[in-house]
Amino acid sequence: MHIHRLEKVWLAIGIAMLFVFLGVIGISAFALGTQPPSEHHHMIDPTKVKEIAPFDQPGIHQVGRKEYEAVIISFAFGYTTGPKEQPVMKVPAGSTVHFTVTSTDVVHGFEIPGTNVNMMLVPGEVSQVTHTFKEKGEYLILCNEYCGIAHEAMMTKIIVE
Amino acid sequence: MKQGFIRQLDPKDGALVMAHILFAFFALLLGGIAGMLQSVVRGGMYTLPGGIGYYQLLTAHGILMAIVFTTYFIIGFLYSGIARTMGGALLPMTRRLGWAGFALMTGGGLVVLAMILLDKASVLYTFYAPMKAAPQFYFGLAFVVIGSWLSGFGIFYQYRDWRKTHRGKLSPLFGFMAVVTMLLWQIATIGVAIEVIVQLIPWSVGWTETVNVMLSRTLFWYFGHPLVYFWLLPTYICWYVIIPEIIGGKIYSDALARLSFILLLLFSIPVGFHHQLMEPGVSPLWKYIQVVLTFMVVIPSLMTAFSLFATFEQNGRLKGAKGLFGWLKVLPWKDVRFFAPFMGMLAFIPAGAGGIVNASNQMNAVVHNTLWVTGHFHLTVATSVALTFFGITYWLIPVITGRVLTKRVNKLGIIQTVLWLVGMLFMSGSMHTVGLLGSPRRTAYTTYQDHTDAILWMPYHVAMAIGGIILFVALVLMIINVVALLRAPKGETLYPLGKSSAPEEATPRFLERWGVWISLVVLLILFAYTIPVMDMLGPDTYGAPGYKTW
Structure with missing residues (x-):
């Protein structure tokens, strides 16, 4: 499959930026603790x-x-x-x-x-x-x-x- | 006008396609009336008469626009393309499946609509449990889904037959893309089918007491995200296959077009948690994993953007355009079949960027369930997708009916596109802005007991209403254009199918190894969902009884 040189450059820059971005939100979530509200903190019978x-x-x-x-x-x-x-x-x-x-x-x-x-x-x-x-x-x-x-x-x- | 032309589609196939397209525009008109009314109610400019509820209208608007208009248009468009490219006519079996799908979807859809009008199902198009609609609503939805499966089987049948009778040949690009689109749909709708048939129907009828809410939401969003790609892939078919022919150019790369579709198929399903980032019951790790998978669609999106603009530039340079941007000048700006989809492409740049914001894990807290999100999908589906579908209509109806697009309708089409864009700039622009300020989506007129924050949102809500009114005028003009197309002068209109600039051998055959791709999709889905779903099915979970709160 032929991929034009300019398209390779375009994709390389885009994919690199993507992984930097994912790294940033990953580090901020798991190392710095800014996580979205998650987990089963505990489960509760909604009628009681x-x-x-x-x-x-x-x-x-x-x-x-x-x-x-x-x-x-x-x-x-x-x-x-x-x-x-x-x-x-x-x-x-x-x-x-x-x-x-x-x-x-x-x-x-x-x-x-x-x-x-x-x-x-x-x-x-x-x-x-x-x-x-x-x-x-x-x-x-x-x-x-x-x-x-x-x-x-x-x-x-x-x-x- | 040429006499004795050959129609581009068999009249029997044309009837099937036309039934879908016209039903789509009927839904668009009804949904548009609901949408316009909502915008003026929310802007505090109007109160609904006769006991009509805001949320009843909102339910109707969502289902008519997001499910009915899109699905009918897509199936009509795909059937026209496979008839044209794979054998010249639909096989009798394909046609039967197409009509059976149409009948089931329409029957089910009308029941759903009736339940909404009777105010027995004001649950919005996401029908989140434990809000409980009348059982007929869920039965109707099940029929819509099953009907669409039959339509999908028709496309697979036609494709399989073509492959059998053309051994060793590369399938037509349109046919390949139609198969990917329906494959994505079939795999994605399994989720919502399980939710509706296994969870919601027995519960609404009264056979089960409670419903597992987290599971139902997860099954819904397993379907809900690929749904947006189901709208987008046919749009991409127009951009990749149709637009090059309309501008008088060639498809940039058949192989890369197919590769991008395969990547979209792989990475649009195992990602539903990015709609559930702000809810309990899912661990942060699995949310993040699905966020990473979500962002993989950036790759085929970048490929698509490159290919489209490469087509434009290559074509411009062949026509002698000079300079860095000279190729822009030779594009057919006055041809609505190009202009409307091209404006859709431009809208997709901010729309896609907004989507990246939405899926950004913890940062979703800034925009979750605010009007920002509503503004986002009014740029994606209601601008990029809708304008592309409108652009398709200007040649598809003439192709079916053996008529021609007149200069007058073409001009009205350009005006329609511009009006639509202006209306959307007002509406989606204000939605994005006021959403960032915190104004919630899916909420009727309120000032929250005159709270200062909420009072400051009001000017934006009024701007949304102005946009809504402009959009409604544009929508009525579109309906007028459809009627004008049906009455246009007779003549020959060619089905605009682009040809690849490279020889057939340049496309590697592994792209049609469906077994491999489907297995990969299944593996990715199992990876992304098995552990979190097991967790939701755990012994400590409580079901919820149903409520009718409207």
């Missing part, structure tokens, strides 16, 4: 979520200095982010928050615009992502996977003070 720890106590819990765990239950069409007496999540600026989220019904999304927090919530699985909120503000948390008639109303907030 509210009885199983940690989802029996949803809300934001301090686990260290400026470090929090946010346990959130998603449902059509909202998120449970705390007990009735303190439903809104608040953290001080500079806090690192570990989000632990699952769904009690259909597939939902979990996205905080302006950050890299973006993951799928699949019934039966627990999704986890970590983010450090450096700046103050009212961060919007929205469902970005179609989940039914009022999908566009499915949202919550996290307030960084």
